[in-house]
Every structure is written in structure tokens, then in C-alpha cells.
Amino acid sequence: MKTRITVLGAGFGGLELCTLLSDALGEQVAITLIDQCDAFVFGYSKLDVMFGRTTLDAVRLPYRHFTKPGVRLLRETVTAIDPLTKRVITDAGQHDADILVIALGADYDFAATPGLVDVDEFYSVAGAARLHHVLPGFERGHVVVGVCGAPYKCPPAPSECVLMLHDMLTTRGVREQCEITLVLPLPSPVPPSPETSKALLAAFAERGIRFMPNRRVTAVSAAQRVAMLDDGSELPFDLFLGVPKHRAPQVVEAAGLAEDGWVPVNPRTLQTKFTDVYAVGDIANTGTPKAGVFAEGEAKAVATALIARLRGDGEGRLYDGAGTCYIEFGGGRIGRVDVDFFSGPKPTGTYHEPDVALREDKVRFGASRIARWFGGSPGRSSR
Numbered sequence: 001m002k003t004r005i006t007v008l009g010a011g012f013g014g015l016e017l018c019t020l021l022s023d024a025l026g027e028q029v030a031i032t033l034i035d036q037c038d039a040f041v042f043g044y045s046k047l048d049v050m051f052g053r054t055t056l057d058a059v060r061l062p063y064r065h066f067t068k069p070g071v072r073l074l075r076e077t078v079t080a081i082d083p084l085t086k087r088v089i090t091d092a093g094q095h096d097a098d099i100l101v102i103a104l105g106a107d108y109d110f111a112a113t114p115g116l117v118d119v120d121e122f123y124s125v126a127g128a129a130r131l132h133h134v135l136p137g138f139e140r141g142h143v144v145v146g147v148c149g150a151p152y153k154c155p156p157a158p159s160e161c162v163l164m165l166h167d168m169l170t171t172r173g174v175r176e177q178c179e180i181t182l183v184l185p186l187p188s189p190v191p192p193s194p195e196t197s198k199a200l201l202a203a204f205a206e207r208g209i210r211f212m213p214n215r216r217v218t219a220v221s222a223a224q225r226v227a228m229l230d231d232g233s234e235l236p237f238d239l240f241l242g243v244p245k246h247r248a249p250q251v252v253e254a255a256g257l258a259e260d261g262w263v264p265v266n267p268r269t270l271q272t273k274f275t276d277v278y279a280v281g282d283i284a285n286t287g288t289p290k291a292g293v294f295a296e297g298e299a300k301a302v303a304t305a306l307i308a309r310l311r312g313d314g315e316g317r318l319y320d321g322a323g324t325c326y327i328e329f330g331g332g333r334i335g336r337v338d339v340d341f342f343s344g345p346k347p348t349g350t351y352h353e354p355d356v357a358l359r360e361d362k363v364r365f366g367a368s369r370i371a372r373w374f375g376g377s378p379g380r381s382s383r
């Protein structure tokens with residue numbers, strides 16, 4: 001009988017894992033990939049949609065184009081997981097596996113921040129799509145970009161947001177009438193890379209963007225147009241762009257897989273405490289940030305281990321905790337930071353100055369994933 005591998009979540013981690021397994025093992029294994037959505041959207045595409053650089057239709061990558069030998073992709077919602085028997089229940093039935101990989105990402109906990117549902121957020125596809133229509137009408141007043149808790153996905157994204165917002169307001173000739181404030185629950189914009197943080201702080205200062213580090217938004221009042229911060233202070237706003245507190249999906253918590261909010265794993269092998277149950281991506285507590293590049297690196301490590309095991313050939317590679325992040329600096333320039341979490345005693349980041357030429361790198365990054373996962377045209381949805 002073929003080995004049955006069930007992968008929960010067709011996001012960055014799930015798509016990469018299934019692609020690598022299919023490329024290496026094809027029909028020799030029976031992979032079931034389950035996701036509740038009908039399309040994948042890159043995280044950074046949300047910023048592009050929000051600021052009108054593209055449309056939601058252009059960045060949606062429908063799962064019907066993910067066709068790989070040995071992989072069945074099912075559009076179902078996971079409602080229960082038994083990590084001991086590796087049985088998964090969905091709204092459409094049950095799936096039994098020999099090997100289970102949980103790649104369900106991070107959910108947004110709107111209830112954790114009173115009032116957040118009444119204002120805008122840009123971390124969900126729906127929130128970004130709504131802002132695509134809201135932002136062009138904003139002409140005057142104070143915009144607060146506020147993060148409601150850490151850890152959150154893609155630590156540089158709120159910094160990118162304020163720089164892109166500055167550009168948009170400047171292009172429209174209304175920047176002078178607007179103030180921008182960024183509230184971040186981190187000591188600096190990109191803590192593992194002081195150089196990157198320094199460059200972002202300089203970019204904020206040049207543009208008159210106020211930065212409030214080590215602060216978290218605890219509540220928002222849409223009626224009074226004020227955000228409450230964790231030091232008890234209040235910040236008035238005319239437009240609030242939030243980043244909700246993140247949490248593990250409820251179904252993962254109910255399965256007893258989460259501890260302190262996330263799934264504990266061996267950070268080098270991504271194995272959970274349950275035999276033949278792995279967790280990759282934002283859901284897993286590896287010590288690396290919640291970002292697509294890290295989800296992909298973790299998926300690669302699990303793929304090499306499973307391929308080696310199923311071929312009876314060695315042990316696979318350990319996860320290296322390294323990744324490259326591209327950062328929008330505004331003015332069409334992209335910065336780059338290569339971060340490494342596991343090699344030394346503490347995380348390090350190598351910073352590359354922002355440059356318009358680096359945009360090509362970012363485009364290639366997206367295009368190569370689209371081609372690998374969906375076999376699509378490399379230009380599509382890659383910005």
C-alpha cells in the first residue's frame with residue numbers, strides 16, 4: 001500500500017512541501033492536501049492590492065492550477081485533528097494518514113482587541129481588498145498603522161505599509177495634510193538586523209513618519225476615533241490600519257497540539273511530540289519569524305526527511321533557519337535582508353541597501369514559486 005501523507009493547509013508551507021514530494025516521489029505516495037480556500041495569495045500581494053498597484057483578481061492563484069502527480073487537493077475545512085491516530089475530520093468527511101503535516105498558518109484573533117472589527121486591517125485578503133477602495137478617498141488627517149500583538153507575520157510589513165502609504169499620499173498631493181504614525185510591539189522595525197532597522201528609521205525620519213516602538217494597540221474606538229495603547233495612553237486617528245493579534249487556528253488548539261499559542265516542534269526537524277506528525281510554517285514554534293520564506297525552508301527540510309525515509313536512503317537535511325526578506329522602502333526601491341537564526345549564538349541579518357534593481361529579485365522570487373507550484377506564467381502576480 002502507498003504511504004498516505006495528509007498535509008493540512010495549502011499555503012506557503014503546504015504548497016512547497018507537496019511540490020517537492022510530488023517531484024521526488026510522484027505516484028509512489030498518496031498525498032492529500034486540504035485547504036478551505038479556493039486560491040492562494042502571497043502575503044505581500046495584500047500590500048500591492050491595498051495600495052492599488054494591482055487587483056485582487058490579478059494576485060489570486062486558484063488551486064485548480066495546482067496539479068501534481070500523487071497529490072489530491074481538496075477544498076474542505078478541517079474541523080478536528082487527532083494527532084495520535086493521524087485522523088483528520090473535515091466538513092466533508094474523514095482522512096486517515098500514515099504521516100500528518102500541519103501547515104494551517106496563523107489565524108487572526110479579532111476578539112482579542114476590542115473595537116478592531118469596526119476599523120480597517122490590512123493583514124487579511126478581504127481587509128486589503130477593502131482598503132483598495134478606501135485609501136483613494138483619504139485626503140486629510142492622522143493615519144495610525146497599529147499592531148495589536150507579537151508575534152505577527154512578516155515583521156517588516158507594517159514598516160513597508162507606512163512607507164508605501166507615504167508614497168501614495170505624496171503622489172496624490174495630500175501628504176502635507178496627513179500625519180502617519182506606526183505603533184509596533186518591537187524595539188525596532190527588524191530586530192535581527194540593526195542595519196535594516198537603522199535604514200528604516202532613517203526612512204521614517206526623512207518622511208516625517210512617527211515611530212512608536214515597544215507599544216501595542218489594546219483597543220480601538222471607531223466612534224471616538226481613538227486607539228488605546230498598552231501603556232494606557234490614547235492615540236487619536238482619522239484612519240486606523242490594523243494588524244490583528246495572531247493565534248493558532250482553533251482546530252489546532254482543540255487538538256491539544258498548541259502550547260503557549262503555537263505548536264512546539266524540534267526546530268531542526270519540525271517533528272511535533274506526536275509520532276509522524278510534523279508542523280511547518282507560521283503555526284510552528286521554531287524560533288524563526290512568521291514569514292513565507294521560513295515556511296518554505298521548513299517545508300524543504302520535512303520534504304527531504306520524508307523523501308529519504310520513503311526511499312530508504314539517508315536522513316534528509318535539517319532546517320537551517322535562514323531566509324531572505326525583501327522590504328519595500330518606497331520610491332520603487334526594495335531593500336533586502338538575509339537573516340540567519342540558527343548558525344550563531346544569536347540571530348544575524350545581512351542588509352542590502354534599497355535599490356530599484358532589487359525589485360527584479362523580488363519579482364523573480366514570486367514568479368519562481370508561481371511557476372513551481374502552479375506551472376503558471378512567471379510574470380503573473382509576482383509583485
Ligand SMILES: Cc1cc2nc3c(=O)[nH]c(=O)nc-3n(C[C@H](O)[C@H](O)[C@H](O)COP(=O)(O)OP(=O)(O)OC[C@H]3O[C@@H](n4cnc5c(N)ncnc54)[C@H](O)[C@@H]3O)c2cc1C
Nearest residue numbers: 009011012013036043044078104105154281282291292293
Ligand atoms: C501584509 C503581509 C505581507 C507579507 N509579506 C511577506 C513577504 O514579503 N515575504 C514572506 O516571506 N512572507 C510575507 N508574509 C507572511 C506570509 O504570508 C506567511 O508567513 C506565510 O504565508 C505562512 O505560510 P504558512 O504555510 O505557514 O501559512 P499560510 O500561507 O497562511 O497557509 C495556511 C493555509 O491553511 C488554510 N487553513 C487554515 N485553517 C484551515 C482549516 N481549518 N481548514 C482548512 N484550511 C485551513 C488557509 O486557508 C491557508 O491557505 C506577509 C504577510 C502579510 C500579511
